[in-house]
Amino acid sequence: MTESFRRSGEYPQGDDHQATDPMRAAYPQQQPVSSSPVNPEWPPPPAYEPVAPVAVDPGTTVWPGSGQGGDGGAGGHGAGGAYAGYPEPDAVSSTAVLQAQPVPAAPAPAPKKRAKGTIALLAAVAIVAAAIGGGTAYGIQELTGKDTASSSTSTTVVAAAKKGTVAGVAQAVSPSIVEVSATSNAGSSTGSGVIISSSGEIVTNNHVISGASEIKVRLSSGKSYTAKVVGTDSKKDLALIKLENAPSGLKVATLGNSDGVQVGDDVVAIGSPEGLTGTVTSGIVSALNRDVTVSTDESQGQQQQQGGGSGQWPFSFGGQQFNGDTGSSTTTYKAIQTDASLNPGNSGGALIDMNGNIVGINSAMYSAANSSSSSSSAGSVGLGFAIPINTVKSDLASLRAGGSDS
Secondary structure, X not given: OHHHHHHOOOOOOOHHHHHHOHHHHHOHHXXXXXXXOOOOOOOOOOOOOOXXXXXXXXXXXXXXXXXXXXXXXXXXXXXXXXXXXOOOOOHHHHHHHHHOXXXXXXXOOHHHHHHHHHHHHHHXXXXXXXXXXXXXXXXXXXXXXXXXXXXXXXXXXXXXXXXXXXXXXXXXXXXXXXXXXXXXXXXXEEEXXXXXXXXXXXXXXXXXXXOOOEEEEEOOOOXXXXXXXXXXXXOOOEEEEEEOXXXXXXXXXXXXXXXXXXXXXXXXXXEOHHHOOOEEEEEEEEEEEEEEEEEOOHXXXXXXXXXXXXXXXXEEEOOEEEOOOOOOOEEEEEEEEEOOXXXXXXXXXXXXXXXXXXXXXXXXXXXXXXXXXXXXXXOEEXXXXXXXXXXXXXXXXXXXOOOOOO
């Protein structure tokens, strides 16, 4: 019976042909359908459509199945598998082939990019933090140029464009320095002073105004005002005077920190030597804590006044007398030594760091001229002294209350 069916041509593609045509074996639904009865010895077809092949990579095709049927294994039509050319109804087993060769995830490099981005962000934050913190200082120095400022203070009075220059210091501080003229029955003397408040308070040396019956102050603008004595401290050679009917808009000096001054720091001196208002000289800090002895006797001021403003204020240093006899009544204070040129009339003026802060009040200077020499032969030899500004600040409350001499 079977042979008669095969010879009748109802199944023109026999076992031999199926074995040589894998496409037809995998897709039996594409074979010609016969209306003749089916051989009961043949297994029934599956109840679902065959699964189509899956393309995994270019040039690679995976045929779903258990591996026991189809043309890829030992079974198939010719092998007499359970489903002979039809894929087995094993969905779970079919997907195993797809999982055997997983496709690499495309976004794998993304974590590296994010890591780089995170590192760059952290680096940027570190730079900003360094700039804000202690590291700030280096960045500012690079932007503004060489840092020549004294270590005495962090306050900057000088304009950034002229930072570290004598011209910048002079421009910023000169309006705060005044000329002080004191007149008495014996004569007159000329010195300098520093404006420390907008109300017209001025710090100067005690020996500049000692014994004076009248005090005149000339501002950098050229205008003159009468001043009165507020307080004196002869032991520190300091005095506080105040302008009467002080004008508005006075330029107040910035008082620095003399404890931070170092030997070798650049400094500028501003005063009125020989009545030359607003004279600017420069130099360095030559030494610190020099023991300078000056007179506390009011008569010494009278002697200076008798010289018509050309007299030298006498002082002692290192056991030697300079500029005359200091007398029997003296006081000693620690001073900043400088080689900035100081001459008669600089007393009471300012010694300034390169940031524009007052670090000292000039008080004594050595001149080669002796007491019999004329003022024309007197001059600076680079040996000057200034009262540290911290000494002045600690004495201000007492001076405002009248001073220790009251």
